[in-house]
Amino acid sequence: LEAGDEGLAYELVEPLHPADIADLFELLDPRERRDLASAITDLMSSEVVSELNDYVREDMMEALPAAAVAEIAEQLETDDAVQLIEDLDDADQRAVLAEMEPEDRAAIESALSYPDESAGRLMQRELVSVPEHLTVGDLIDYLRDNEDLPTEFFEVFVVDHRNHPVGTCLLSWVLRAPRHIALADVMKREQTLIPVEMDQEEVALRFQKYALISAAVVDENGRLVGQLTVDDIVHIISEEAGEDALLMSGAGEGDINEPLRDAYSARVRWLVANLGTALVASLIIAAFGAAIEKLVALAILMPIVASIGGNAGTQTMAVTVRAIATNQLTRSNTKRMLWREFRVAFLNGVTIAVLIGLATAAIFTPMLGVVIALAMVINVVVAGLAGVMVPVAFDRLGQDPAVASSVFVTMITDSMGFFAFLGLAVAAGLAA
Amino acid sequence: LEAGDEGLAYELVEPLHPADIADLFELLDPRERRDLASAITDLMSSEVVSELNDYVREDMMEALPAAAVAEIAEQLETDDAVQLIEDLDDADQRAVLAEMEPEDRAAIESALSYPDESAGRLMQRELVSVPEHLTVGDLIDYLRDNEDLPTEFFEVFVVDHRNHPVGTCLLSWVLRAPRHIALADVMKREQTLIPVEMDQEEVALRFQKYALISAAVVDENGRLVGQLTVDDIVHIISEEAGEDALLMSGAGEGDINEPLRDAYSARVRWLVANLGTALVASLIIAAFGAAIEKLVALAILMPIVASIGGNAGTQTMAVTVRAIATNQLTRSNTKRMLWREFRVAFLNGVTIAVLIGLATAAIFTPMLGVVIALAMVINVVVAGLAGVMVPVAFDRLGQDPAVASSVFVTMITDSMGFFAFLGLAVAAGLAA
Incomplete structure (x- = not known):
């Protein structure tokens, strides 16, 4: 396709939706991206740019002169323009802002003044707000007569x-009411207001919980400063829900377009932490070195106890992290969750213990079968409790439970697995 | 609170949003839920019921007579009523449907005839559709004059x-156009149509990708049969994105309200599978039993190689599973991803190898340091490649890559960790 024929590439890309063109760019490697961009310059609309993956967009924007980036940013809604510019480094940000119209620049600078990942960064400033005394007819006339209003709003x-929100009208309510009715009789007074400083994760939870399509954003004085619409929030809902798997494994952001050195530094940090926890487990094994020399079966079987414990701990931890993330686990039901997970872990532990105990008794000795079965029950129950308590503890300390729990849960299940198995074997006189 | 004073409970609950009342029920244990429900019967609106967690709702509905459930279902929109009824067992479903009005019953039975988790189950039948020849003014009059139309639509x-969709008008476009303009000039002809049989995961991806607020659902003949709105989809986006962490750990659905025996059977299955893979690793250790008897340091150090490999494999697997789930990884860029992950794994492997190699050389012997360093590089690189190839292979076989990849990746990293370390040690003559 990309082997020279730009005209053909253009024809193939032209009928696509902007979101599909953006996907196409993401599938290409960086050199091909630039070739394609130059072949289809006039199809590179602002919609395509706003649909691009953050890393791919950053990479493409860094290759363009500041004036070209400024031109693209001016065509975008404030929220998309902010997204485009916030990823650039400081010098590039200043260069692009300097090329923009003063009005657009002011809007973007004000958005950038809010904390990263806050409602203020995400919101659109374009919205329709009207005073309370209008009728439905007045509102419709106002919408028809004012060219400056946004075209898409809900x-x-x-x-x-004082520009404080007092109510909200869904457009379908307006359309179904006669002209003479006052807006005050159509609008709903209760509405979910989003403070401009609110973190995007909390914003996403509110949108989900109250099934919002759009919501007013207010500043610290309660004044309406922007709106959020659900199409900007679905990406965040999906990102926030999906990132737990990545965070728990220690893979950082885990975006496949992330530069190599970022992926390396995000991941190696957790591997080094894991090296530390693995050394703790090794110290425990070393303490039983004499027993292993006498009975090599211990070395053969000990990883089984640790491995099943690790898996059981990860299961409980995944459930706990998800329950915390969705606000289903709070102080009031933590004890109930702990008791529930204790029972699940006990059932799991006994099931696995019977299987491995019988197999070990048959292959090695009945006593070793009893020892491994007991060690297995102990380790799976400890894993279940650690799988709840470690993420809950991190959450209460104000840390993201998905980030660091894994290392601790694994350390506990590995160490306890080796300790319980080797310790019970020595206590039973098996390696005497 | 629940210690007797029903009046007080009522007063406290009354000002809450239905979604908050639903959350309150989820935090209580099953007996308390029934007490609270009886204290606040008239606040138990259909909104509250539709916001409840699936398991909690099922539990509460099973405690009610069929006529009461039917009454609640009739107040709900079709999609919420279907959700309520599809969770009941067959006999209860029939009893509830028998108590409903014929028209509502027919709508629900037709929805239940679509596959589980398809667009047909999720869609609302209530929608506004009009012929092409109307003007904006005709449409507004039609909306004002017809009481039967839904109140909330976008x-x-x-x-x-023939009832085939030919275009769609956002309400804001209608409100901003003069009365005499034809709808044909306001509407957009390109729209994303959702086939009624489409799986909800695919529906969620479309909503996200094309930033949809609502979409038309069409049957196999292309006729408009219902609509989906984004507020029904956000739950699915969040569930589908969040379930990967649960699936990868083998925790099944992982809902904290899931009955104990379901949680046990979902999890124990994967623990048994893990037991199988742990036995493979043990067989490898057993093959080197003589070497371990001669040099117990091998038993002390071998879990480190396996553990770091497992962690590195899980990182890559989490990234790959997420990329597949979001359609970012396809056939065309799998090779690029594999090459990228090879490089990240090599850098990670060398970093960890240097650390553990130096420590081992200092504590044990320099030769053992070289052996563990080499084994570490090999295992981390193998882990990186397996972390991409295993989920990609499951995906190509039409299996969910999140479900079974973990067991295989762990088996590969454990076995390779023990084999590379013990095999290299023997080859180096360390245990001679």
Whole structure:
């Protein structure tokens, strides 16, 4: 395809949706991306740019002159323009902002003044707000007569003279009401307001919980400063829900477009931490070195106890992390969860213990079968409790439970697996 | 709170949003749930019921007579009513349906005829569709005059005489256009149509990718049969993105309200599978039993190689599973991903190898340091490649890569860790 024929490439790409063109860029390697971009310059609309993966966009924008980036940013809605510019480094940010119209620049600078990943960064400033005294007819006339209003919106915010939101009208309510009815009788007074400083994870939970399509964003004085629409939030809902698997494995952001050195530094950190926890387990084995020399079966079987414990701990930890992330696990039901996981772990532990105990008794000795079965029950139950308590503890300390729990849970299940098995074997006089 | 005073409980619950009342029920244990429900019967609106967690709702509905469940179901929109009824067992389903009005019953039975987790189960039948020849003014009059239409909707579907969708109008476009303009000039002809049989995961990806607020659902003949709105999809986006962490750990659905025996049977299955893979690793250790008897340091150090490999493999696997789930990894860029992960794994492997090699050389012997360093590089690189290839292989075989990859990746990293370390040690003559 990309072997020279730019005209053909253009024809093939032209009928695609901007989101599909963006996907196409992501599938190409960096050199091919630039070739394709130069072949289809006039199809590179702002929609395509706003659909691109963060890393791919950053890579492509860094290759363009500041004036070209500024031109693209001016065509975007504030939230998309902010996304584009916030990824650039400081010098490039300043260069691009300097090339923009003063009005657009001011909007973006004000958005950038809010904390990273806050509602203020995500919101659109373009919205429709009207005073309370209008009728449905007045509102429709206002919408028809004002060219500057946005074309796509889902609700009209009703505000008082201080620009504080007092109610909201879904457009379908407006369309179904006669012209003479007052907006005050159509609007709903209860609405979910989003403070401008709120973290995006919390924003995503509110949208999900209250099934919001859009919501008003207010500053610290309660004034309406922007709106959030669900199409900007679904990406965050999906990212926040999906990142737990990546965080628990220690893979960082885990985006396949992330530069190599970022992926390396995110992951190697956790491997080094894991090396530390593995050394703890090794110290425990070393303490039983004499026993292993006498009975090599211990060395053969000990990884089984540790491995099953690790798996059981990871299962419980995944459930706990998800329950914390979705606000289903709070102080009031932690004890119930712990008791529930204790029972699940006990059942699991006994099941596995019977299987491995019988197999060991048959191959080695009945006594070694009893020892490994007991060690297995102990380790799986400890794994279940650690799988709840470690993430809960991190959460109470204000840390993200997905990030660091794995290393600790693995350390506990590995160490306890080796300790319980080797310790019981020595206590039973097996290696005497 | 629940110690007797029903009046007080009522007063406290009354001002809450239905979604908050639903959360409150989820935090209580099953007996308390029934007490609270009886204290606040008239606050138990259909909104509260539709916001409840599936398991909690099922548990509460099973405690109610069929007529009461039918009454609740009739107040709900079709999609919520279907959700309520599909969880009940067959006999209860029939009893509840028998108590419903014929029209509602027919709608629910038709939804239940679509496959589980398909668009047909999720869609609302209530929607606004109009013929193409109307003007904006005609549409507004139609919306004002017809009491039967839904009150909340985000777009109007334009259909031809065979009820095939030909275009769609966002309400904001209608409100901003003068009355005399034809709908044909306001509507957008390109729209994302959802086939009624489409799986909910695919539906969620479409909503995300094309930033949809609502979408038309069509049957196999292309006729408009319902609509999906984003507020019903956000739950699925979040569930589908969040379940990978649970599936990879083998924790099944991992809902904290899941009955104990379901949680046990989902998890024990994977622990048994893990027992099988742990036995493979043990067989490898057993083959080197004589070497371990001669040099017990091998038993002390071997879990380190296996553990770091397992962690590195899990990192790569989490990244790969996420990339497959978000459609970022396809046939065309798998080779690029494999090459990228090879390089990350090599850098990670060398870093860890240097650390553990130096420590081992200092504590044991320099030769053992060289052996563990080499084994570590080999195992981390193998882990990186397996972390990509195993989930990709499952995906190509039509299996969910999140479900079974873990067991295989762990088996590969454990076995390779023990084999590379013990095999190299023997080859180096360390245990001669």
